[in-house]
Amino acid sequence: MRVGLLTEGGYPYVDGDAGLWCDRLVRGLGQHEFDVYALSRDERQEAQGRVPLPPQVRRVRTAPLWTAEDDGTAYGRRARRRFTEAYGELAAVLCAGSTEAAPPAPAARAERAEETSAPQADRFANALYGLAELARAEGGLAGALRSEAAVRTLERACRAPGAPRTAREARVPELLTVAAHLERALRPLSLGWYEDDGLGSADLCHATSGGAAALPGLLARHFHGVPLLVTEHGVRLRTHYLAATDAAPAVRALVAAFHARLAAEIYRRAERITPGNAHARRWQERCGADRARLHTVHPGMDATPFTEVGEAPDTADPGTLVWVGRIEPAKDLVSLLHAFAQIRTQAPNARLRILGAPTGAEGAAYLAHCRALAAQLFPDEAEGPHAVGDNPVCFAEIGGPEAPTPAEAYASGAVTVLSSVVEGWPVSLVEAMFCARATVSTDVGAVVEVIGGTGLVVPPRNPRALAEACVALLRDPERRARLGAAARARALELFTVEQNVAAFHRLYLETVARCPVRRVVLDADGEPLPFAVPAEARMAGRWTDPALRGVARRGPGWAGQRAPVRARAAAVAAVPGVEGAR
Template sequence: MRIALLTEGRQDGPAAVVRPEPGPGNGPERDREGPGPAGAAGWGERLAAGLPEHEFERYLLLPGAAPGPAPQPGVHRLALGGPARGGRGPGTVRRRHYAQAYEDLVRALVQPRERAGFAVGLHALAELTRQDGALPAFLASDHAHRVLERVWRSPGADTAAGQPLLRDVLVAGDLLEQCLRPLTADWYGSGPGGLGGVDLCHVVGGGPAALPALVAKQLYGVPFVLTEHGLHLREQYLGYRQAPYRWPVRALLLSYFRQLTAETYRQAALLTPGSGYDREWQLRCGAEPDRIRVVYQGTAAVDRPAAGPEPAEPTLLWSGRLEPAADPELMLHAFARVRTELPAARLLLRGPEGRPGHREHLAELADRLKLTPAVTFAEAGEGDWTDGTVAVFSGRARWRSGALVGAMLSGRAVIATDVGATRELLGPAGLLVPPGDPAALAVACRALLADRERRSRLGLAGRLRAQERFAVEPAVAAFREVYLELVTRWPAYPAVERRAGALPRPFARPAEYWVAGGRPRQAAEAMAEAR
């Protein structure tokens, strides 16, 4: 079967769009917070390689201003950054239709009682721009800005701590244009390269990547499955905490992502979160429990050899971004307690600086705690755990699961704070401590540094657990079953069956259609059309 794989170019943090100041020549830029899990592109490649019986078309949404040439056939790209694309605007009559659809969408974002208008406005804009391609020009026009300003300032609108200023309207208009840019892609059609000609859409990551799938389902009845390795909506909330916008703009954009997430969860045939923790968040966001199936993210790193011999000196290896969310300060305070009983212990803080000046701040803290001779800072070395005796994660919020899985695969014993999906991923193969508790973290570190046998036992258990749970084969097998399950209970040839009065035919395709080397696709489709 033909499967459209819809992903963002990177899946490593919030897809927030940052625009420094409204003015000529200042195009929006993408800003992402922190390295996330394995990129969606690499994950999609592993999935496609494991399912050679299916034909995958790749649709990438890139954060840059220019997508560049497609690297290979079957790959389609769309740039989300940069200024709005030019083009001719709609005529007088069409402009009224655009304005009404845009007003429905904005009302759904700012009026609590108008939430139902989000999907109506979204699909109306998609249909209008599919006919004339004038959406980018309309969203950049003064008419669209006047609609946004009028609805945003209407009585009862949720402006979150203040009325929007004119500059807020201009900034929010630019941001909404980027958010809606996937509607303007030339991916909608039943011909070659069109989403109307695929059997199934697989959205990885959610957010902007879900928009083409929503449109394809509305226009052609193509079902889609959504995979989230870390929740896109949650990453948006984290990303907009430091975004350079006033509160009304933040509220408007976060409302957009909330409504988009809710609509995606409503329309998806199946949700496949990467952990049970993500499943609970999806349920809180309105997803139906009978349409959720947890599929752990497979990684090719399970074949990586275990780390070599332990270092000569007992060393705690902390790995992550040097920023408050990862809480390296907690590690330093805990290490000060460890040193009172194990003066030979060493601490290696390894990772990039997540916030300017944070490395210097940590060095000053280590100096105040009289730890400077025993503390070393190093740049990130992905997958290298040989320099540590014990791997430690001290974050106060969930971190990317890839780092924890990598530590488990190294065979080193792991200590982690009990946040996010850590308990689910680590299980009994490591030590969990409460977040923000230096005394508990110090006790766990001393216990493992002083007991080689226990370290060895936990390290082996963690490696075996990670190899079993995060291998590529179980994930590939799960999606093979998901794909076949969905196509067998979804109408075949949905683009054809949307004719007025037509009844869906779940088994309209002949058996030869699914057999490699069988009839050409066109012959099979013609046979089904003739019935």
């Protein structure tokens, strides 16, 4: 089958964990064709280039989200009226839902909330697809979305009777900010990806995240009936809620209402939704996803680099703790350092290795703060001519002489520690499990789901509990060995690339079988050709001969012209013994 893979800020660009996951998925599904439709987040990402693509990637089409040139389209009077009506309806829905700055109502009020939100969802969908149809007919929306008419339309919706106080209090700067955000969010509507030879030729659209990446999938479903599968390892709506905390109240409310409505529409139209873990699944259910359409698929990770360490005897220093990851405030290394100070009172020979690199300026500042804290907590070890060698806390980067590879980083310690206060899918935890290492983790994100009883879990921001768990494992080598073996077995069973690829292959087949694309194929005279796109049309063979394809058609498929069909019939009739055969 042909899959339209929709990405935002990931594959096929070289940076990002999401891009690595997509690359493994595409390479593992060599029996399918992929057309990649990629939205880039910034100019730096595009400048870094793309990863090498496997032969099953038929083509790549890209578009930037970080900039949009004016399309130069001049709307006529009728087009301007259509835009004002559709955009006004969209703004009215956002104002009606601008008080929803959090996920939907609790279970006690869920039924009433559903009754009131269903009409608003239909209004949002009509406005969204109305704008998409206008962009398709006129060649784009960029100029209209940036126009003064758009801002005035948004202002009228905010000042309309019944609008909440938060919307009514929006001033011109707030309205301009919201209008600019909507223009950016709606840029995918103006892309030329929705023709018959674009997303209209796909059998399935697979959006690798919610939000902007899934929006082209919604339009492919709207224009061509292509089924949509959405994968979210981290719920985009939750990201928008967390990112809008510093904005003005009116901006926060209106932007949150837009993303909530868009997420609800994506969840409503997607045939399948595949959260990467139970934590993301709970968020999706709370934000309106139908439980019957949810199917958890854990991210697949390559276990091969960790095989040697995982199968070898444990020769690490029994008193060494290892932390691996990106250095940033969310990882809460401060609590880890305070916990280690308590560990040293009970295990004086214990050592802590922090292996990772900072992310951006904030990460660099946080690393400097952690280094200073380590020197303050261990003043005797941090001073003197042998300070570096005697300091029980070691900061290093993977790739250096002390830890050339991630596998060797995990192999250097008896216990792997995760101290985060915010975590999605804990990559470092799974890698440690591949290496058969006992783990101590904080109860955040998908940690409990990943560990599943093969490690110790403590509350976040609790140095005392973290220290007690680490000491318990440092003092019990037999328990460490049992937990490490169980962790490796669990990771190999649930979290490998092979498991992930097999799950999506099954979902692809199930989705296409339940929701096949109905394409109308016309002959040379413009008449419909029944049975022109049989099931074997996607399989390589003599039936895909270009000579048998139709001249006028919508989308790819096996469409025979009348002339070749008559010629074939004449050839069959000429064979002795089959004259007059029907």
